[in-house]
Amino acid sequence: MPQIRLLVADRDTMFLDKLSNYIYRNKGNSFVLELVTEPERFEDWLNGNGKADLIAVSSSFLDELSLKPDSSYSLVLVDSPESLVPENYNAISKYISAEKLVKEIISLVAEKLPLKGVKDKKGFGTVHLVLYADGSDFYNPLAQTIAYVKAVNGSSTFYLNLDEFSNTDCYFSGNNLKGLGDMLYYIKAKKGNLVLKAEACTTADASYGVHFMKSHQYPEDIRNMTSEECNLLIRSIIERACYETIIVSRAFGLDENLPVLLSLAGKIYITSSNCRSSLERLNKISELLPGLTGMEPETNDRICFCINSVFRTNEYFSLNNFRKIFLPDPFAEKCGFPPSDEYLSAVGNLLAGGEGDFYA
Numbered sequence: 433m434p435q436i437r438l439l440v441a442d443r444d445t446m447f448l449d450k451l452s453n454y455i456y457r458n459k460g461n462s463f464v465l466e467l468v469t470e471p472e473r474f475e476d477w478l479n480g481n482g483k484a485d486l487i488a489v490s491s492s493f494l495d496e497l498s499l500k501p502d503s504s505y506s507l508v509l510v511d512s513p514e515s516l517v518p519e520n521y522n523a524i525s526k527y528i529s530a531e532k533l534v535k536e537i538i539s540l541v542a543e544k545l546p547l548k549g550v551k552d553k554k555g556f557g558t559v560h561l562v563l564y565a566d567g568s569d570f571y572n573p574l575a576q577t578i579a580y581v582k583a584v585n586g587s588s589t590f591y592l593n594l595d596e597f598s599n600t601d602c603y604f605s606g607n608n609l610k611g612l613g614d615m616l617y618y619i620k621a622k623k624g625n626l627v628l629k630a631e632a633c634t635t636a637d638a639s640y641g642v643h644f645m646k647s648h649q650y651p652e653d654i655r656n657m658t659s660e661e662c663n664l665l666i667r668s669i670i671e672r673a674c675y676e677t678i679i680v681s682r683a684f685g686l687d688e689n690l691p692v693l694l695s696l697a698g699k700i701y702i703t704s705s706n707c708r709s710s711l712e713r714l715n716k717i718s719e720l721l722p723g724l725t726g727m728e729p730e731t732n733d734r735i736c737f738c739i740n741s742v743f744r745t746n747e748y749f750s751l752n753n754f755r756k757i758f759l760p761d762p763f764a765e766k767c768g769f770p771p772s773d774e775y776l777s778a779v780g781n782l783l784a785g786g787e788g789d790f791y792a
Contacts, residue, residue: 436538436541437464437484438465438487438537439477440467441493442490444490452467454530485541486506486541488509488533490511491510491517508523509526510525535608539632558698559670559679559699561697562682563683563684563702564703565714565717566709567683569599571705572705572762574759576603576681578779580769580776582677584640584641588643588677589641589642589678590644590669592644595654597651598612599647602769606637611633612633612646614633615665616665627671630668630669658689659691666680684713700735702714702717702736702738703739706740718751735755737756738782759778
């Protein structure tokens, strides 16, 4: 991410201390920060052709200025209900969390900065694509568990759900107001610097350390997404070059986005429960995959069929020689996330390249 030159002007030194501490602690490499507490000094800075990508100025401080900053690169931090924001200025409440404020700043400057995303950084940006054969992650939290296991073991991890009815917020939580719906808007509106836009739409789960985009609100946001838009979305996350692992989850479906996701994925997991109807779907998908990936099962080590052993059954499917593992009941001990220790151990073994065990 390119560095953002940010000037913050406010007489409130406590606010400046808290904001600057947050930025240095969490975004230290992303910002060049300058703080101003006196209107006279700020006007001297303007008269001296000071350079900044964005000026964040409190509304009370702005009222004191005889020389106003250019509205095109200014953000007014409203610190009083009585404050009148001049026309054409972007404005936001000063008293929101530092995370939300920084996300808003990043979003505003994204289109003004050149794209400097680090592409193909070694060891970063491996996409783990999880496709649900029976259309749902009901009783099958494989994608979320991969994100959890990776994150708690120290891997920088991003999770993205591309179902029309996303349930991301049932697993991970954060206080960023922006999310996947906003990111899809930026893509469809052909906004610039999508790498920074992706940063502005991402939040971190404080409990597990997983980064994610909050669920979109409207099913058509995903339903109407083109293959080009899908590619831009995933690449904007990869090109941030700060995630070792990117998990993309959705129901299996033969639409225009599936080839894009398959081509970008370093690892592909086709998953379902072990009920007869789900196993039959897995078998049909295994017949389609060689044509979709251009590789025969014996030479395609990217793909693994993961079957949750929820029911006791003797059903057996060859799955056309693709690698397959049987995972244990994820909620044998409790019905809630994270899943059972046995399931976490099995998924950890899967990610480490193990063959897994058979659970009947």
